[in-house]
Amino acid sequence: MPMQENYKKKLSRKTLALVDHIEQHMQSEIVVEIDDGRVGTLACKVDRVEAKILIPENGYFPESSVMHELIHLRRFCIEDVPKLVVCEVYGNWSPALQDAFIDLDNNLEHFVVVPEELKIFPERCEYWEACINSKLEELNIGNSGNGNKQGSALMYWVFLHHVFQSSGLLAKANEIVTRLGILDAVKCCFDQVVPYVESKEQFVRAWFNHLAIPLEAGCLEYIDCRNHSSKEVAVASVNL
Numbered sequence: 102m103p104m105q106e107n108y109k110k111k112l113s114r115k116t117l118a119l120v121d122h123i124e125q126h127m128q129s130e131i132v133v134e135i136d137d138g139r140v141g142t143l144a145c146k147v148d149r150v151e152a153k154i155l156i157p158e159n160g161y162f163p164e165s166s167v168m169h170e171l172i173h174l175r176r177f178c179i180e181d182v183p184k185l186v187v188c189e190v191y192g193n194w195s196p197a198l199q200d201a202f203i204d205l206d207n208n209l210e211h212f213v214v215v216p217e218e219l220k221i222f223p224e225r226c227e228y229w230e231a232c233i234n235s236k237l238e239e240l241n242i243g244n245s246g247n248g249n250k251q252g253s254a255l256m257y258w259v260f261l262h263h264v265f266q267s268s269g270l271l272a273k274a275n276e277i278v279t280r281l282g283i284l285d286a287v288k289c290c291f292d293q294v295v296p297y298v299e300s301k302e303q304f305v306r307a308w309f310n311h312l313a314i315p316l317e318a319g320c321l322e323y324i325d326c327r328n329h330s331s332k333e334v335a336v337a338s339v340n341l
């Protein structure tokens with residue numbers, strides 16, 4: 102059975118075409134599910150069992166956000182793009198590390214997904230600028246100089262400069278990284294990671310260098326949505 106018909110009715114032909122494309126490839130439906138803890142945004146979840154779009158409340162299904170989640174799903178299910186996960190054999194596994202990798206993977210996916218989404222729905226530019234602005238505001242308050250803050254500032258600066266060549270936020274991001282003393286480091290990071298954006302494997306590997314993550318912690322999980330299987334490859338085995 103395909104995506105629930107009442108949700109499909111909310112989508113235009115171009116978005117439905119992508120739903121059909123993914124479902125045909127998987128030979129199963131994309132499930133739309135209400136996620137009670139969620140506020141105001143959609144998300145997707147894909148593993149070897151199924152692919153889902155999570156919604157915050159019944160009927161909340163804005164087309165541009167659905168397209169965003171579908172691009173994530175298309176990459177994982179059809180294009181053989183791996184997800185970053187904590188290696189099963191890594192000795193220092195923790196729920197916090199797992200959550201950090203889920204966040205990092207989502208951020209890295211957005212380097213490809215957001216530009217593609219903006220080509221289809223240019224009006225989403227405002228939404229994404231507002232998202233990044235609120236992240237930058239968070240960096241503007243609280244303790245300065247801790248490692249997490251530097252890592253976050255690095256990520257947002259590189260993302261902004263990759264996605265928005267002319268945004269009012271660029272100056273704000275510059276100010277923050279200058280205050281944190283990492284302006285040269287973020288520029289260097291940009292030059293060393295962005296060339297790999299089309300290869301998820303190399304992109305992850307390059308970011309590991311800049312975020313000082315232990316290489317042995319990371320694995321790349323390839324999900325075969327049609328056959329309900331997956332395999333893992335160590336990030337350490339990827340060459341740059």
Ligand SMILES: [Zn+2]
Nearest residue numbers: 169173211214
């Ligand atoms: Zn996303």
